[in-house]
Amino acid sequence: MKRSTFIMIVSTLLLILAVDAGAETAKDDYQTYCVQCHGLEGNGKGINVADMSTQPRDHTDAKEMSARTDAELFKVIKEGGQSINKSVLMPPWGSTLTDEEIKGLVKYLHHLCKC
Amino acid sequence: MFFIKHKKMRSRLGFTLLIVISCNTPAIAENTGKEIFAGQCHSCHDISQKEPQTLKRLWDQKGPDLSSSGIKYKPEWLKEWLQNPVRIRPAGMFYGNHIKRGKKSDEIDTASLVAHPKLSSEDATQVSEFLMLQKENQELVKAGDYKPGTIPMTLGEMMFDKFKGCLACHQIEPGYGGLSGPEVYTAAKRLQEDYLVSFMRNPQAWEAKNVMPNKHLKESDVQKLAHYLEALSQEDFK
Numbered sequence: 001m002k003r004s005t006f007i008m009i010v011s012t013l014l015l016i017l018a019v020d021a022g023a024e025t026a027k028d029d030y031q032t033y034c035v036q037c038h039g040l041e042g043n044g045k046g047i048n049v050a051d052m053s054t055q056p057r058d059h060t061d062a063k064e065m066s067a068r069t070d071a072e073l074f075k076v077i078k079e080g081g082q083s084i085n086k087s088v089l090m091p092p093w094g095s096t097l098t099d100e101e102i103k104g105l106v107k108y109l110h111h112l113c114k115c
Numbered sequence: 116m117f118f119i120k121h122k123k124m125r126s127r128l129g130f131t132l133l134i135v136i137s138c139n140t141p142a143i144a145e146n147t148g149k150e151i152f153a154g155q156c157h158s159c160h161d162i163s164q165k166e167p168q169t170l171k172r173l174w175d176q177k178g179p180d181l182s183s184s185g186i187k188y189k190p191e192w193l194k195e196w197l198q199n200p201v202r203i204r205p206a207g208m209f210y211g212n213h214i215k216r217g218k219k220s221d222e223i224d225t226a227s228l229v230a231h232p233k234l235s236s237e238d239a240t241q242v243s244e245f246l247m248l249q250k251e252n253q254e255l256v257k258a259g260d261y262k263p264g265t266i267p268m269t270l271g272e273m274m275f276d277k278f279k280g281c282l283a284c285h286q287i288e289p290g291y292g293g294l295s296g297p298e299v300y301t302a303a304k305r306l307q308e309d310y311l312v313s314f315m316r317n318p319q320a321w322e323a324k325n326v327m328p329n330k331h332l333k334e335s336d337v338q339k340l341a342h343y344l345e346a347l348s349q350e351d352f353k
Contacts (some may be wrong), residue, residue, distance in 0.1 A: 024169070024170050028170045028171075029170070031170075031211055032170050032173065032174075032211065032324075032326065033326060033328075035211060035214075035221075036210055036211075036284060036293070036295035036326070037283060037284075037293075037295075039220065039221050040214065040215075040216055040221050041216065045219065045220035045221055046220065046221050046295075047206060047210065047214050047220065047221045047222065047223060047293075047294045047295060048283055048284055048293035048294055048295055049220050050220065051282065051291055051292055051293070052282075052283060052293075053276075053277075080330075081280075087280070088277070088278065088279065088280035089280040089282075089283040090280070091280060091283070091328040091330055092328060092329070092330065092331070093328055094329075095317075095319050095328065095329035095331075096319060096324075096325070096328055096329070
């Protein structure tokens with residue numbers, strides 16, 4: 001292997017490691033911040049739902065979920081339910097998650113609803 | 116005027132005085148409390164302000180970081196609680212480690228929850244005195260930031276639930292409210308008011324990965340919510 005190729009491979013690997021150390025995966029973010037209300041299965045049945053006046057969205061419901069655009073999903077995660085005239089029980093996560101992480105969550109929602 | 120003539124006697128008296136003085140200084144309490152903390156508490160609680168920088172660290176946290184105890188807790192509550200610890204967070208330190216799928220919805224996996232050890236009155240006094248000396252993040256709290264006031268209970272509850280949505284994660288009485296966050300009906304018994312308002316204003320300033328979101332509350336609402344928590348703490352829930 002040429003020396004320059006070796007250096008390139010090592011630096012790429014280091015870059016991947018550095019990026020990985022800083023960013024959380026969408027699944028990790030979902031399990032930390034979303035599961036409490038949206039549930040372990042993403043079906044809207046988290047441990048917090050019993051006394052809620054409005055039930056959380058079922059993220060596995062393809063019909064409901066595909067009715068929302070990615071821009072709306074991004075907005076509701078970042079700015080909270082009220083920003084799209086939905087429940088105040090959905091808080092704004094914009095001070096907790098970066099825009100990149102929120103974009104990751106939007107993708108993860110497509111994975112959950114298979115839509 | 117009284118003079119001690121003998122050099123030997125003077126040094127003995129000085130030594131005795133030194134012992135008497137040192138027995139009455141907090142330094143001894145600190146050492147003993149520090150020792151008890153190191154032996155019994157440190158495996159679950161940090162006091163070196165190493166807030167979790169990654170989610171995996173957050174998940175691994177067994178108990179709250181206590182590096183800010185002196186500006187966070189009310190000492191009389193702390194001393195009492197250490198002798199009679201009762202669960203504050205229904206689903207444990209990080210709820211994600213203590214939930215399972217249930218029939219209607221996810222449930223708390225009570226078998227996975229670990230009870231907090233009980234301390235003797237003497238140890239509780241020593242440890243709480245030691246903890247009250249821990250004052251990291253002091254710049255986040257300003258004395259007098261909390262403005263005492265009152266709020267009608269129904270209005271407070273409306274704010275907490277309907278207007279701000281805090282009920283989603285917190286119980287406002289035993290058995291009513293969300294389970295992932297700490298109960299709030301004891302919050303004002305446990306926590307210093309200036310800390311409470313600082314934390315509600317910006318939870319991420321205290322801990323970046325905090326599960327509590329920043330709701331960008333108006334200052335007047337922060338104060339009203341704190342008044343509501345005060346009112347709740349006066350209720351006698353059984």
